[in-house]
Amino acid sequence: MNSHLPITKLDAIWVYLAATPLLGLTVTLVAYLVAINIYARARHNPLANPVLIAVALVIAALKITDTPYRTYFEGAQFVHFLLGPATVALALPLYRQWDKLKRGALPLLGGLVAGSLTAVISAVGVAKLFDASHQTLASLAPKSVTTPIAMAVAEKVGGIPSLTAVLVISTGVFGAVSARWILDIVRVRETEVRGFAIGVASHGIGTARAFQVSEEMGAFSGLGMGLNGVFTAFVVPVWLPLLLRWL
């Protein structure tokens, strides 16, 4: 308080660094390292979800320093970009589990169709009970699948893609945090079934959690996420408008 000089200087350094992609990238990596440290200390309790903690830390840092999201994203986009290659990489665990997958192909497809339709219909139905607008209903419908597919589907059925992006992330975090308890309550113990259900209902963020549990669970979760992405992309735009008109 007595001397303004150091603070102005710090400010200047911050403004200087924030103008380059360096800061956004550094903040993201540091927040992630802190988050996985907390997650490990909590002995991988799903409540200590690393995405949730890291996002909260970054948002706090941006709010405190009054840094706009756009400035942050200039650096963070390099991390964001890796989602593409990571999605491609899911082919390898899938390949490793192929024998198991092939044997269970029909049951997995049955579970996919049942789970995917349940998630879409209940999402739209519950929001309708609360008198949500038509646009919100359409934005909610594809929220269980990976962001690019969900945004494209939302646009097709009359939703708001940017709202869908928020809903997709929230769904993923909620699924990653709560899946263990939900699956325990319905007494499903099989690793492959647990992984598959997490992937179908909570896409990549759920899959990230599944990979932290085991590679096998991750492979099945990645499969569930991929299949539901393809299923939703082709099927939801066809029948959702009919459901929305009827509601």
Next chain:
Amino acid sequence: MLRSLAALLIFQCLGESVSYVFSLPVPGPVIGMLLLFAFAMMRPAAVEAIEPTALELLRHLSLLFIPAGVGIMVSAQAVQGEALAVIASLVVSTTLGIAVTALVTRALLRRQRRNTTTGEGTS
């Protein structure tokens, strides 16, 4: 590591191209995943080379969602006024989605197992 990163990027490019040329609703990386999977089936030897980097990337999948997650900061106001509807919808539908997928998949797996082992007196 560089070779496998290059391989992942090549398959992503291929996927993006296929998605664009056929104007598919499925994004490029998902198609890239299917193409890499097909390639792995044809050339199992290539898997050994790509796998370590691929698994390392997947081990830190959580990291990759942080930038998009922070975006909630700017787009959260889009749900204002309907926050309750949206939260209720997310919680109920995600819970049901996980439970129904798991229960249906397991029931079908058990039925399949029973059908293939009929005569052995199981179930």
